[in-house]
Amino acid sequence: MTIPLQAAKPFANEPFVDFGIEENRKAMEAAIAKVKAELGREYPLRIGGRQVMTEDKIVSVNPGDLGEIVGLVSKADRALAEEAMQAALRTFESWKKVPAAERAQYLFKAAELMRKRKHDFSATMILEAGKNYAEADADTAEAIDFMEFYGREMIRLSRINETLPLTKAAGEDNRLEYIPLGVGIVIPPWNFPLAICVGMTTAAIVAGNTVLLKPASATPVVAHKFALLMEEAGLPPGVINFIPGSGAEVGDYLTSHPKTRFVSFTGSKEVGLHISRLAAETAPGQIWIKRLVAEMGGKDGIVVDETADLDAAAQAIVVSAFGYQGQKCSAGSRAFIVESVYDEVVAKVVERTKRLAVGLPEKNFSVGPVIDRSAYEKILGYIEIGKTEGKLLAGGGAAPGNGYYIEPTVFADVPGKARIMQEEIFGPVLAIGKAKDWREAIDLYNDTEFGLTGSFFSTDEDRIAEASDIMHCGNLYVNRKCTGALVGAHPFGGFNMSGTDSKAGGRDYLLLFTQAKAISRKK
Incomplete structure (x- = not known):
C-alpha cells in the first residue's frame, strides 16, 4: 500500500488526559467495559501475511482479578520462529528500498489511528498490566509520541546531506546515507507493554529494517493490538512479524540465528546479559557482528x-x-x-x-x-x-x-x-x-x-x-x-548495568538501527 506523503508537522508530546473531569472518567469506564466484553478471546501469530493459530497458548491473566483471562495468545515454537525469520528476510529486500519519508507515513498513520482509540489501548493495559488510569494513559501517549517522533527523525536523517553537508573535497561529490541493517529481534518488556513495544518496533522499521516482535508473555494482548493497528495503517505484510513465545526456546533461537542482524531488548539485567552473551557468539554462516540495543533496569x-x-x-x-x-x-x-x-x-x-x-x-x-x-x-x-x-x-x-x-x-x-x-x-x-x-x-x-x-x-x-x-x-x-x-525532552537510557545507554526518544536513537555509508564520486 502506498499512502500519500504528508508534511511532518513539528513534534509535540501527546497531552495526558485529566481523569478528574467526569466526561474523561466515563469514557475510560466505557472503554474498560468494551475490553471486558472481549475477555478470553484467542489471538493468532502474524507471520508475513499469514495468521497462525497454535494449540499451545499463552494465557494472559488480569493481575488485579485472577478470575479474568484477558486473552489466549498463540505461542510460536522454533519452526514458526524460523518461518517468521524467512518472511522477514524476504520482506526486507523490498522494504529497505521504500523511501524514508514514505516509511515515516506509516508511523504517522498509525499514530493517528491510536490517538482515536487511545482509551481502548489504555483499557487493555488496565486489565492486562494492572495500570491505573493515569499510568495507562501515559503509556498510550508515549506510544503515540514514539511514532510521531521517530517518523520525523527518519525524515531528518534522510535529508542529512542537506542539513549537515560533508566537508567539500576538491574534484568530488560526497554524500552520506543511513541504510538499514536487516532483520532484527524486538523483545519489549511487560511494564510498558505498549509504549516501549511501539517505540522499539517502530524505530527499527522506520529505519528500513524488518522485525520479529516477541512480546512479553505477561502482556501479549496489547502487543497484538498494536501489530494489528500497524496492518490497518497499511504496513506491508512481513515488516512486523508477531511471534509470542518462550524466551528459552524462541528468544534464544532467534538471538543466536545467523541471519539476525540486531537485537533490541528491554528487561532485566540478568536476561540482558544472557542475550548479550548469545549475540556475541558467531553462528555458522553469520557475516556480521550483531548489534545489541539493551535497556536493563536500575536501582x-x-x-x-x-x-x-x-x-x-x-x-x-x-x-x-x-x-x-x-x-x-x-x-x-x-x-x-x-x-x-x-x-x-x-x-x-x-x-x-x-x-x-x-x-x-x-x-x-x-x-x-x-x-x-x-x-x-x-x-x-x-x-x-x-x-x-x-x-x-x-x-x-x-x-x-x-x-x-x-x-x-x-x-x-x-x-x-x-x-x-x-x-x-x-x-x-x-x-x-x-x-x-x-x-x-x-x-x-x-x-x-x-x-x-x-x-x-x-x-x-x-x-x-x-x-x-x-x-x-x-x-x-x-x-x-x-x-x-x-x-524528545528526556532521551532515555542508562549507564553501567542499566544497559547500552541507547537513548530512546532521542535524536541519535535511530542511528542504532542503521549503518552509515559514505559515497564519493569523482567529478
Missing part, C-alpha cells in the same frame, strides 16, 4: 539536601517509588537524605505513603497489583529481607484482593550496602538512608552497579552544578521525580 534514587523544598522532595520520593507499584526501571527505590532534615523528610514520606489506597486498577486505585505470582513472591521475599536490614515504617506485607496486591512499603535507616539498597526489587518497596551531608548522599547514590535515573533536590546552585557532574546516571532530574521521561 534509582533521590538525594535530598537540607536546602531543598522538603514537601516537594517527599512527594517526589513517594511518586517515584510507588508509581505503577514500583514496576519501572526508572523507579526511585532508594532515597538518601542529609541528617539535619532526615527525620522530617522521612515523616513526610511515611505520611504520604500511608495515604495510598490499594485496589483494582479498573476502579482507578492509586496502587494496583504487581504483574504475576513470580514477582509477588519475589517482592514479599525482599520485604522480609528488609525487615532485617532497616526499620519498617509503612506497609510490610501483602494487601487484600483477588490479585497480586502488596502494600507500599517503606524502610528507613537502611545501610548503603544492604540488599534492599543494592538489588533491583521491581516492586513497591522504598529504602531510605541517612547521610552526614549532601556529598556523602551522592556517594551513597552512586554506590550501585546500575546508573539509569536519579534526582537531586536542592536550592543551592553550586551544589546542583556539582551534582549534575558527579551523579552517575543516564537521566538526572533536578527538583523533580526520577520517573516520567518524555519523548
